Amino acid sequence: MAKGGLRYGAGRPGWHGKVEHCRSIDVRRFQRENMLKPGSWSWQWRDAETQEVVSSIGIIGAATHMILSYATEGVNIREHIDITRTPCKLGGSRAWFRCPRCHGRVAKLHLRGGRFACRQCQRLTYSSQSEDLIGRLWRQQAKIEAKLARNWQRPKHMHQSTFERLRQRLWDLESAREDAFADFVGRLGLIL
Ligand SMILES: [Zn+2]
Known part of the structure; x- marks a missing residue:
């Protein structure tokens, strides 16, 4: 995991960030943890080596959406994320996030520039x-x-x-x- 000092795009025109350098939320993980329902949670990211908590967000859940609240550079942000579903092979349904920017259906949203959005909207690439x-x-x-x-x-x-x-x-x-x-x-x- 990248540690301090990584500056996105600094002096490097056309350089795109990589997915692995960003904090992200995964709807499959939230579904497994039974968080896609009314309630409130806190979600944390840990350093891969030291296991120290490096940041966290608050989540207020509902069946059809969630509200993320977090602070970035001293500014408090509340972001509304819609949740949508597709039917599953063995019955039941699979949840997806709707990207707040393009409204596309995605499993993961990435935090960049203080906002969560899908990989495409954040212009992130895989290796x-x-x-x-x-x-x-x-x-x-x-x-x-x-x-x-x-x-x-x-x-x-x-x-x-x-x-x-x-x-x-x-x-x-x-x-x-x-x-x-x-x-x-x-x-x-x-x-x-
Ligand atoms: Zn998007």
């Missing part, structure tokens, strides 16, 4: 090959999603069997992408 693989998987997923109705629902004209095949493909792509990401994160020895 090398993982980025290529993950990008490819996303593009395949986007093509299939374009054939389906909103939130992975079956369009009226589509046969049930076609729909089930496409949705299965989405789940496969999703787990392949998560594996690629876990692999990439693992190689960097990060704690997320």
Whole structure:
């Protein structure tokens, strides 16, 4: 994990930050911790080596959104993040954040410049090959999603069997992408 002294873009035009240098929140993690419901929590980031808490945010939860509150450079910020859901393979649903900037559906939001937003909006890149693989998987997923109705629902004209095949493909792509990401994160020895 990068330690102090990293200055984004300082004197380096065109240089993009890397995902691994940013604080982020992951909706899958929040779902596992049962935080996507009414309540209030605090979320902390720890240094990968020393395990010391390096920063934290307050979260006020609800079923359909969460309010993040935190201070950055002495300014208190409250950010409203919408939560949306898609159906899961084994029943139930999977949660996503809506990026507050582009309203895209994403698993993770990254803190940069005092605000949370998706990787694209924050202009963050992954390292090398993982980025290529993950990008490819996303593009395949986007093509299939374009054939389906909103939130992975079956369009009226589509046969049930076609729909089930496409949705299965989405789940496969999703787990392949998560594996690629876990692999990439693992190689960097990060704690997320
Ligand atoms: Zn975005």
